[in-house]
Amino acid sequence: MKLLEVTLDDPAANVALDDALVEATDARLALDDLDEHHERDETQGDGACEVLRLWEPRRPMVVLGRSSRAADEVNLDACRGVGASIVRRASGGATIVTGPGCLMYAVVLSYRLRPELRAIDAAHRFVLERLAAAISRIVPGVARRGTSDLAICDVAGIERKVSGNSMRCRRDAMLYHGTLLHDFPLDLIGQLLRSPPRQPDYRGGREHGAFVANLPASVGQLRRAVIEAFGAAGEMDDWPREEVASQVREKYGTDGWTYLL
Numbered sequence: 404m405k406l407l408e409v410t411l412d413d414p415a416a417n418v419a420l421d422d423a424l425v426e427a428t429d430a431r432l433a434l435d436d437l438d439e440h441h442e443r444d445e446t447q448g449d450g451a452c453e454v455l456r457l458w459e460p461r462r463p464m465v466v467l468g469r470s471s472r473a474a475d476e477v478n479l480d481a482c483r484g485v486g487a488s489i490v491r492r493a494s495g496g497a498t499i500v501t502g503p504g505c506l507m508y509a510v511v512l513s514y515r516l517r518p519e520l521r522a523i524d525a526a527h528r529f530v531l532e533r534l535a536a537a538i539s540r541i542v543p544g545v546a547r548r549g550t551s552d553l554a555i556c557d558v559a560g561i562e563r564k565v566s567g568n569s570m571r572c573r574r575d576a577m578l579y580h581g582t583l584l585h586d587f588p589l590d591l592i593g594q595l596l597r598s599p600p601r602q603p604d605y606r607g608g609r610e611h612g613a614f615v616a617n618l619p620a621s622v623g624q625l626r627r628a629v630i631e632a633f634g635a636a637g638e639m640d641d642w643p644r645e646e647v648a649s650q651v652r653e654k655y656g657t658d659g660w661t662y663l664l
Contacts, residue, residue: 549603
C-alpha cells in the first residue's frame with residue numbers, strides 16, 4: 404500500500420482526489436483482468452494499487468454526504484459568515500464539518516486482494532477495528548460505535564464521537580474515508596450543522612457540542628497510528644492530477660453537484 408500525503412488548496416479538489424484515487428485503482432484492476440499475460444510482482448500486484456491518503460484542510464469546510472440536502476443539514480448563513488466552503492463527496496453518510504485540527508484519511512482497498520470486504524459490515528469492521536486498535540495504543544479505549552463511528556469515553560464515562568466515516572464501492576475497489584478530531588474548535592460543528600436526520604443510538608439525542616470530542620493526541624501521533632494501522636509504505640507521487648482538475652470543473656466544483664440542482 405502506497406502513502407499519499409497531500410492537501411490541496413481547493414476544498415472541491417480535496418474531495419475529488421479521494422474519488423479519483425478509487426477510480427484509478429478500480430480502472431487499473433479492471434485493465435489487469437483484460438491482460439491475460441499480466442505478471443504480478445511487488446510493484447504490479449493488487450497490493451500496489453492500494454493507497455492511504457492523509458490530509459488536513461487549511462480552512463473550515465462542510466462536506467455533504469452523497470444524498471444529503473444542504474438546506475436540511477447545514478446552516479448556510481453561518482457558513483457564509485465564517486467563510487466555510489460547502490462541497491459534496493461521492494460516498495454516503497451524513498454531513499460533516501472539518502478544517503484545521505481534523506486529520507482526514509482515505510484508504511483505497513482492492514476487492515481482489517480482500518474479497519471479504521464486499522460485505523458492507525465486514526468493510527466497516529475491517530477499517531474501524533484496525534484504526535481503533537492503532538489509536539488505542541496512544542489513546543486507550545477508542546472503540547467502534549454505531550455503524551461507522553469511533554468514540555471515546557470522557558472523564559464522566561460518557562461516550563463521545565471522535566471520528567465519522569463513510570465508504571464508496573466500485574467494481575474491484577472500495578474507498579473508505581473519514582475524520583479524526585484532535586484539535587478542532589468543536590463549537591464550530593454546532594454553528595454550521597443542523598441536527599442530523601439520522602443518529603446512532605449511542606448519541607441519545609445529544610446536540611453536537613455534547614456529542615463530539617477531540618482525541619487527546621497530536622496530529623503526528625495520529626498520523627503514525629493510521630499509517631501503522633494499514634501498513635502503508637512508500638510514497639505515491641503519481642496521483643491523478645489531471646483527473647482531479649477535470650472532476651472539479653465538471654462535478655465537484657459545481658453548484659449543480661453540491662446543491663443537487
